[in-house]
Amino acid sequence: MRHFLTLKDYTKEEILEILTIGLEIKKEVKAKEFKPRMAGQTLAMIFEKSSTRTRVSFEVGMYQLGGHALFLSNRDIHLGRGEPVKDTARVISSMCDMVMIRTYEQAMLEEFALYSKVPVINGLSDSYHPVQLLADYMTMMECGKDKNPVVAYVGDGNNMTHSWLMLSAKLGFxxxxxxxxxxxxxxxxxxxxxxxxxxxxxxxxxxxDPKEAVKGATVVTTDTWISMGQEEEKAQRIKAFEGYIVDEALMALATDDAIFLHCLPAYRGVEVSEAVLDGAQSVIFEEAENRLHAQKGLMVWLNKHR
Known part of the structure; x- marks a missing residue:
């Protein structure tokens, strides 16, 4: 049985296999073909951190695969309110076929996975956001930017940056x-x-130096400077990140056919300008949709390797 807690645990071949499955399923969905690859199975979705894209993509994805997704917020379960992580893991994994957790601490995910009888997926932690990187690279593949790419990440050294580091290190770009x-x-x-x-x-x-990073890049990406839980640092962070906005002048340093990625939500005029976000080089909404398809590929792959 395999868990999906960080890309560090996966080989290049496995990552590409997951994405190939996801692209195959995406093609079927566009043709209105829905194959019940996970019929009768249930995905438990535990949210300590709320999210638009993570909830919708996993819930819709499991439905399209013929299964059912169960939403559990921290108000719905005893996790973090007295019950040890290992007990919650044992209970939920005895009733469900897969678990997705969106949380703060990577250590909690790892402890949950240790005691789980079923695959556990990292829907986001403060250390990593690996499912987002599957969607990002799927988007690069569809745009023809997976052949010798040069990716420039501009912004905070956060869970997104850490995941880009792992993807680059695994795939060799x-x-x-x-x-x-x-x-x-x-x-x-x-x-x-x-x-x-x-x-x-x-x-x-x-x-x-953002300009040094972006010059000649084929993919430019960023993330919010103020993540969930950092709201009190907003003024300090905006001042510290002065000059890091991905605007038209910065994008002009990349190749003419470079694409722009952002995991969303984006704060227009803060980490990225309105012109770049809505511009011809932006593929952020294709990227957002690919969360759905990449995660279906992941769930099917994990189900095959149980």
């Missing part, structure tokens, strides 16, 4: 990360990624 001083990625995750990059041939570089 060039990644340039631009963060303000004091907002760099977790040193331990950087070390892991660089060690993996030596094996795959990935080129990963870090800078405090």
């Amino acid at each position: 060039e990644l340039r990360v631009a963060t303000p001083k004091g907002y760099e990625c977790d040193p331990a995750i950087i070390a892991d990624a660089l060690a993996l990059a030596e094996q795959s041939g990935a080129k990963i570089t870090f800078t405090n």
Whole structure:
């Protein structure tokens, strides 16, 4: 049995296999063909952090696969309100066929997976957001940007950046990360990624200059500067990230046919300009839809490897 807690646990071949399944299912859905690959199965969705895209994509995805998704907020279950994680894991995994958790601490996910009898999926933690990266790379594949890509990530050294580091290190493409001083990625995750990059041939570089990162890039991506739980730091962060907005001037440094990605929600005029977000190079809504298809590929793959 396999869990999906971080891309670090997956090979290049496995990641591409998951995406191939997802693209196949997407093609079927566009042709109005819905094959019940997970008929009669139930996905428990545990949300300690709320989300638009994560809930809709997993719930609709499981329905289209012939199964059922069960939404559980922290108000609906005893997790975090007295019951140990291991007890909740044992109970839920005895009744459901798969569990998706969107939470704060990666350690909670790992403990839950340790005691779970069924596959556990990381729907987001403060350390990683691997399901989003499946959607991002699927979008790159559809746009023809998966052949020797140069990806520039501009912004906070957060769970999205960490996931880009792992994807680059596993698939072997060039990644340039631009963060303000004091907002760099977790040193331990950087070390892991660089060690993996030596094996795959990935080129990963870090800078405090967004222009240096974006120059000649084929994919430009960013994320919100103020994640859930960081609202009190808003003024401080906006000041620290001055000059990191992905606007028309910054995008002009990338290749003419570069694409722009953002996991959403996006704060227009903050980390990205309105013109870039709604511009011809932006594929953010195709990317958002691909959460649905990439995650179906993931769930089918995990079900096959139980």
